[in-house]
Amino acid sequence: MKKIILTGGGTAGHVTPNLALLPSLRERDYEIHYIGSYNGIERKLIEQAGISYDGISSGKLRRYFDIKNFSDPLRVIKGYAEALHLMKRYRPDVVFSKGGFVAVPVVLAAKHYKIPTIIHESDMTPGLANKICIPSAAKVCCNFPETLQYLPADKAILTGSPIRKELLEGDRLTGLQYTGLSASKPIILVIGGSLGAVAVNNAVRSLLPKLLADYQIIHICGKGNLDESLIGRPGYVQYEYVDTPLRHLFAAADLILSRAGANSICEILALRKPNVLIPLSAAASRGDQILNARSFEKQGFSTVLEEESVTNDSLLEAIQNTYQNRRAFIDAMEQSTLSDAVQIIIDLVASYAETE
Numbered sequence: 001m002k003k004i005i006l007t008g009g010g011t012a013g014h015v016t017p018n019l020a021l022l023p024s025l026r027e028r029d030y031e032i033h034y035i036g037s038y039n040g041i042e043r044k045l046i047e048q049a050g051i052s053y054d055g056i057s058s059g060k061l062r063r064y065f066d067i068k069n070f071s072d073p074l075r076v077i078k079g080y081a082e083a084l085h086l087m088k089r090y091r092p093d094v095v096f097s098k099g100g101f102v103a104v105p106v107v108l109a110a111k112h113y114k115i116p117t118i119i120h121e122s123d124m125t126p127g128l129a130n131k132i133c134i135p136s137a138a139k140v141c142c143n144f145p146e147t148l149q150y151l152p153a154d155k156a157i158l159t160g161s162p163i164r165k166e167l168l169e170g171d172r173l174t175g176l177q178y179t180g181l182s183a184s185k186p187i188i189l190v191i192g193g194s195l196g197a198v199a200v201n202n203a204v205r206s207l208l209p210k211l212l213a214d215y216q217i218i219h220i221c222g223k224g225n226l227d228e229s230l231i232g233r234p235g236y237v238q239y240e241y242v243d244t245p246l247r248h249l250f251a252a253a254d255l256i257l258s259r260a261g262a263n264s265i266c267e268i269l270a271l272r273k274p275n276v277l278i279p280l281s282a283a284a285s286r287g288d289q290i291l292n293a294r295s296f297e298k299q300g301f302s303t304v305l306e307e308e309s310v311t312n313d314s315l316l317e318a319i320q321n322t323y324q325n326r327r328a329f330i331d332a333m334e335q336s337t338l339s340d341a342v343q344i345i346i347d348l349v350a351s352y353a354e355t356e
Helices: 016-027 041-048 072-090 103-112 128-136 145-150 165-169 172-179 198-214 246-252 262-271 288-298 312-324 326-334 341-353
Strands: 003-007 031-037 052-056 094-097 117-121 139-142 156-158 187-191 216-220 236-239 255-258 275-277
Touching: 003 016, 003 072, 003 103, 016 031, 016 041, 016 341, 031 041, 031 072, 041 052, 052 072, 072 103, 094 103, 094 341, 103 117, 103 128, 117 128, 117 341, 139 341, 145 156, 145 288, 165 246, 165 262, 172 246, 187 198, 187 246, 198 216, 198 312, 216 246, 255 262, 255 312, 262 275, 262 288, 275 288, 275 312, 312 326
Parallel strands: 003 031, 003 094, 031 052, 094 117, 117 139, 139 156, 187 216, 187 255, 216 236, 255 275
Antiparallel strands: none
């Protein structure tokens, strides 16, 4: 039996692609272990999936001054020692890393034992954690054609993002029943990521009177972001978070309004849903969402509206134009070759595991 260690954590985006690989890995009878942080979001998600989980110490590596810059390197060193111990215990044939700072000691420990590591970089340009890990990797998978220029040519492979199979198995009628909405008007699904997006939430709610004249709204607004004054408003339903029924809400949606996190937009691409993207501003991030969104816009998959440009008029115009031209967006997405990332990555994993 071949053994694999999966790693990655810090956000749901560093975990869900690993979850997408699990069914295929199980079908191939891999012994699967996961290494993440002690109490990160990845622990709950992986343990719910029934996978062996080990936590290690994790520290963030920052480019800016922070008092934790003095203590976090010690946590990284401790995490490296713990990862070395786990590598020796499990003796995996291959490691697959989805990134995040917890993955750094795991990848370096795999290198120490000469265990091949495959890395997946979601964003347009590699983040700091993956930049540290890339020299130790056998291959580096990515989502965007533009990313290839930032990776070693002999390691880079364009795969797209692994998508959970169940996400593609939604049922529109079930989604309508779950939300209490009807088939009489098109449905916009608003989704801002696992923590929601306050700017997007406010923009949508400000525009509700005009939107509800022509559309219905499913609004996934993030924990603590429900607006009680809007509960029961006809044509509008809101949820803090949706797990298992999410695939049915995707199936019910005619258009999606979203942030531009790499995993989220790759799910939208796989579902062939016309979409309007409002990327997180450069002032609040390293600008990766803006680059992600522009790549999708260039490929004809999305309409992009930068956060600083969002007004009631600009948002309404973007939604209306995208819906009216939805067939063109769907046609462009159907031409994409980045729809079978799971199979590509599983075959890549097998090619390294079987040589060990």
